[in-house]
Amino acid sequence: xxxxxxxxxxxxxxxxxxxxxxxxxxxxxxxxxxxxxxxxxxxxxxxxxxxxxxxxxxxxxxxxxxxxxxxxxxxxxxxxxxxxxxxxxxxxxxxxxxxxxxxxxxxxxxxxxxxxxxxxxxxxxxxxxxxxxxxxxxxxxxxxxxxxxxxxxxxxxxxxxxxxxxxxxxxxxxxxxxxxxxxxxxxxxxxxxxxxxxxxxxxxxxxxxxxxxxxxxxxxxxxxxxxxxxxxxxxxxxxxxxxxxxxxxxxxxx
Amino acid sequence: xxxxxxxxxxxxxxxxxxxxxxxxxxxxxxxxxxxxxxxxxxxxxxxxxxxxxxxxxxxxxxxxxxxxxxxxxxxxxxxxxxxxxxxxxxxxxxxxxxxxxxxxxxxxxxxxxxxxxxxxxxxxxxxxxxxxxxxxxxxxxxxxxxxxxxxxxxxxxxxxxxxxxxxxxxxxxxxxxxxxxxxxxxxxxxxxxxxxxxxxxxxxxxxxxxxxxxxxxxxxxxxxxxxxxxxxxxxxxxxxxxxxxxxxxxxxxxxxxxxxxxxxxxxxxxxxxxxxxxxxxxxxxxxxxxxxxxxxxxxxxxxxxxxxxxxxxxxxxx
Numbered sequence: 001x002x003x004x005x006x007x008x009x010x011x012x013x014x015x016x017x018x019x020x021x022x023x024x025x026x027x028x029x030x031x032x033x034x035x036x037x038x039x040x041x042x043x044x045x046x047x048x049x050x051x052x053x054x055x056x057x058x059x060x061x062x063x064x065x066x067x068x069x070x071x072x073x074x075x076x077x078x079x080x081x082x083x084x085x086x087x088x089x090x091x092x093x094x095x096x097x098x099x100x101x102x103x104x105x106x107x108x109x110x111x112x113x114x115x116x117x118x119x120x121x122x123x124x125x126x127x128x129x130x131x132x133x134x135x136x137x138x139x140x141x142x143x144x145x146x147x148x149x150x151x152x153x154x155x156x157x158x159x160x161x162x163x164x165x166x167x168x169x170x171x172x173x174x175x176x177x178x179x180x181x182x183x184x185x186x187x188x189x190x191x192x193x194x195x196x197x198x199x200x201x202x203x204x205x206x207x208x209x210x211x212x213x214x215x216x217x218x219x220x221x222x223x224x225x226x227x228x229x230x231x232x233x234x235x236x237x238x239x240x241x242x243x244x245x246x247x248x249x250x251x252x253x254x
Numbered sequence: 255x256x257x258x259x260x261x262x263x264x265x266x267x268x269x270x271x272x273x274x275x276x277x278x279x280x281x282x283x284x285x286x287x288x289x290x291x292x293x294x295x296x297x298x299x300x301x302x303x304x305x306x307x308x309x310x311x312x313x314x315x316x317x318x319x320x321x322x323x324x325x326x327x328x329x330x331x332x333x334x335x336x337x338x339x340x341x342x343x344x345x346x347x348x349x350x351x352x353x354x355x356x357x358x359x360x361x362x363x364x365x366x367x368x369x370x371x372x373x374x375x376x377x378x379x380x381x382x383x384x385x386x387x388x389x390x391x392x393x394x395x396x397x398x399x400x401x402x403x404x405x406x407x408x409x410x411x412x413x414x415x416x417x418x419x420x421x422x423x424x425x426x427x428x429x430x431x432x433x434x435x436x437x438x439x440x441x442x443x444x445x446x447x448x449x450x451x452x453x454x455x456x457x458x459x460x461x462x463x464x465x466x467x468x469x470x471x472x473x474x475x476x477x478x479x480x481x482x483x484x485x486x487x488x489x490x491x492x493x494x495x496x497x498x499x500x501x502x503x504x505x506x507x508x509x510x511x512x513x514x515x516x517x518x519x520x521x522x523x524x525x526x527x528x529x530x531x532x533x534x535x536x537x538x539x540x541x542x543x544x545x546x547x548x549x550x551x552x553x554x555x556x557x558x559x560x561x562x563x564x565x566x567x568x569x570x571x572x
Contacts, residue, residue, distance in 0.1 A: 001287045004526060039524065044472040044500060045320040049524055072317075088526070214315040216322060217523040221280035223300075223329045224315040237308060237329065242284075 002219060003028070005087050010061060012081055016142035018069065019110065020077055021055070024062040028090045030054040032118035033210055033246045036089030037218040038064070040072040049088060050076065051215045051241070053114035053187070062087070065113040065142075091218050092245045095208055097121070098183050102128035102152070104176055104205075106169055106196050108188020109135050114210055115187055116147045123150035130176055131155070134169025134192065138162035170195040181205040186249075197249035207249030213240040230254055257540035258547035259533070261295065261515045263492050264415030264440030266349055266377050268295035268515065271548055272505065272533045275496050275519035276301055276353035276379060276419070277326065281339035282346065288526040291346040293533060298517060299340060301355035301381050304364035306332035316452040316461040321471030321498075322520050323450050325464035328355050333368045337375075344374035351417065355381040359394075359404050366411050377414050380405065380439075383421030383446035395421040395446075398433035409438035417494065420444040420485070422474075427481050428488035435489045443494035443517065444485060445478045470520040472498045479511050486512025486553060501528065502535020509536075512553040 011023040028036065037049035050072045056063035068077040079085065095118050103122055105115045112133060119129045129150060134157040135141050141156050141163055148154060155172050156164030165172050173184065173196060181203040186196045187210040200207045213225035220242035229238045229251045238244065259270035273296040274285070281299050282291055291297065309329025316323040330336060336352075344350050352375045356362040362380065369375040382395030382404065394404055405418055418434040420427055422445035431442050447468025452461040460466075478497020486493045495513030499505050500521040508516045521528045536548065545551055 004288065046317060047320055047322055047471050047520070047524060048317050214313055214317075216315055216324070216520070217278075217284070219284045219526070221284040222278060222315075222324070222523060223309065223326050224324055226309070226312055226314065226329070228312070237312075 002089055002091055006084050007062065007087055009079055009081050009083050009085060012079060015065075017139055018067050019140070019142055020066060020068060021144070022064045022066070022079075023060070024064070024085070024087070026061060027057050027059065028062055028087065030057045030062070030090035031094035032121045033095035033114050034090040034092045035114075035245060036062070036064070036087050037091060037215070038076065038088075039086035040076045046072045046075070048072070048216055049218065051091075051218060053210070053245075054090065054117055055113045056117050056120070065110070065116070067110040088218060091241060093243070095185055095210070095246050097125060098206070100127070100182050102130065102180075102182045104130045104132060104173060104182055104184045106173055106184060106186040106188070106192070107131070107133045108169060108186070108192040109140060111186070111188030111192075111210070112143060113187070115185065116144060118185060119147055120150045128152040130182075132157070132169050132172050132176070134158070134172075134188070136160065168192070168195065170199050174199050177203040177205055183208065184249075186210070193249070194253045197253045200249065208246050209249050209252060210245045211240050211247060211252065212245070215241055217241070227252055255546070257537055257545060259295075259537060261548065263417065263494065263515060264377065266296070266351075266415045268349060270295040270533045271509065271515035271536065272529055273298050273351070273494075273515065273517050274522055274529055275517035276381070278519040278522045281336070282343040283339070285522065285526055289530045291343075292348055293530045294348050295515060295533070296349040296351050296376070297343060297346075298351040298353055298379055299336070299343065300330050301328045301353045302330050302333050302336045302365055303328060303355050303357075304333055304361045304368070306330070306335070311463040313461055313463050314467075316467065318450070318452055318469065319473060321469050321473030322523075323452055323462060323467035323469050324447070325462045325467035327464065333365045337369065337372060340369075340372065341374045349376035350374055351377045351379050353379045353381050353419070359407060362404065362408060363411055366408060370412055370414070375414070377417060378408070378412065379417040379419050379443055380408060381419050381446070383419050395430060396424050398429045401430055401433040402437045405434050405437035405439050415440045417441045417443050419446055421446050422477060422481055422497075423449045428484050431485040431489045435491050439491060441492040441494060441514075442485060442489065443496065445474070445481050445497045448474055448477065470498065472500055474498045475504060479507055482508055482513050483511040483556075487556070499532070500525075502532045502539060505532050505536060506539055506551070509548065509551050510553070510555040512556065514549075514552050
């Protein structure tokens with residue numbers, strides 16, 4: 001059940017260019033892949049909350065990892081430890097956990113945020129976690145040190161070749177799928193997700209993608225954040241906020 | 255003593271003057287986790303059409319200064335599926351007002367015919383003001399003679415309270431309000447969203463797939479308030495005021511301007527508790543200022559004005 005909670009910021013640090021990590025003093029008991037709607041300003045402008053995925057949650061408090069790219073997130077970036085934020089959540093469906101003994105996680109840029117929480121959860125459930133992380137360049141490859149013990153494999157890729165594989169992260173994905181088809185979870189730019197679903201389909205691997213959308217209510221009421229999905233019954237709009245943000249890959253990309 | 259918040263709109267009796275606006279509250283279930291829905295005066299559900307409607311392609315939203323553009327395009331499951339949701343929602347014990355939409359006069363009649371025997375559908379709000387559909391919607395709400403004919407037809411088909419939701423995208427909203435009144439509407443609600451647009455400078459294309467959308471949120475409140483003021487002077491039937499209300503202070507402005515009740519739209523998105531908070535805020539204001547009922551403040555801002563004789567208009571001419 002989502003709730004509205006005022007929380008206080010414990011830590012707020014710049015961990016990579018434009019990327020901030022915010023640790024809050026309370027938990028919302030979110031599952032990996034769920035998100036929160038955070039209020040960025042006490043005034044009426046900007047008007048809407050901002051949807052941010054849960055980077056971690058538990059006894060240490062709710063953790064958010066976000067890129068300050070627009071007006072709202074830049075206002076959020078100005079907040080200091082001790083400041084309060086208004087959180088609505090947990091929202092959305094979250095990532096499904098399958099019976100498979102291993103999983104491949106494909107992160108693109110800030111899409112790394114929800115996959116870290118998933119990696120920890122999968123590892124704690126006794127599964128092998130192959131974590132593939134792509135970005136434009138090396139300085140955007142932020143991954144918290146606390147996460148690395150949960151990863152069986154961590155591979156990186158950059159568009160400019162400044163770190164890891166020189167090229168799209170989906171090329172690295174293909175190398176791993178050749179060794180065996182396991183479920184593939186992705187979060188990142190649409191182009192990366194589309195390529196990920198296409199590559200995984202060649203190896204008959206199940207895919208789950210976490211989508212982003214312009215969002216107003218976050219609870220399914222306004223129908224503003226819909227995505228076109230392809231199902232047995234034909235095409236239909238589904239709400240990213242409550243029917244997602246996680247969809248099976250073939251449902252949204254074909 | 256607690257002030258009397260009761261409001262009567264046609265045959266509808268509401269325990270207080272606050273309702274969520276159509277399209278901003280789904281069919282109620284989305285907000286049930288946040289507060290007891292029985293605290294509302296009424297619930298206005300999503301625009302409902304005779305057949306299921308898939309709505310517009312995304313992108314459907316664009317945030318603008320202190321506001322929000324939307325172009326949902328009346329996505330709804332159709333009246334048959336909506337009926338089940340309305341029955342479910344009515345369990346909360348407050349009147350459910352069904353927003354009725356259509357692409358032709360016949361569409362509106364089909365929705366009303368389908369729901370007429372349903373006790374759970376307490377009243378209709380006729381949406382002649384949606385700016386985001388290619389046929390119908392706002393097209394019905396911009397010509398007084400079309401409004402009169404459509405509302406007249408609906409009036410003959412229902413005994414239930416008939417509210418007509420007006421578009422602000424007209425030259426003179428009072429003309430449309432009078433047409434609805436003379437055709438037998440029990441009340442008018444206003445305003446629907448203002449037609450607007452936004453352009454993404456990075457892609458150099460309109461943000462919304464529909465190109466234009468309806469503007470809501472605090473940015474439109476002064477325009478809505480002015481129109482409520484004008485319409486409540488032009489008609490004798492009750493006015494339900496809405497447009498940018500984010501709390502009790504805004505709601506009180508609408509009541510003082512002449513609205514008998516208020517609806518809250520986009521503010522539900524930022525504060526799911528805004529409706530019950532507004533009910534409490536109105537009650538506190540009435541108590542603090544010695545009013546025994548909410549009806550005592552409806553249109554009160556007009557009473558304070560002295561009648562103007564002669565006078566000079568803004569352009570300097572007599």
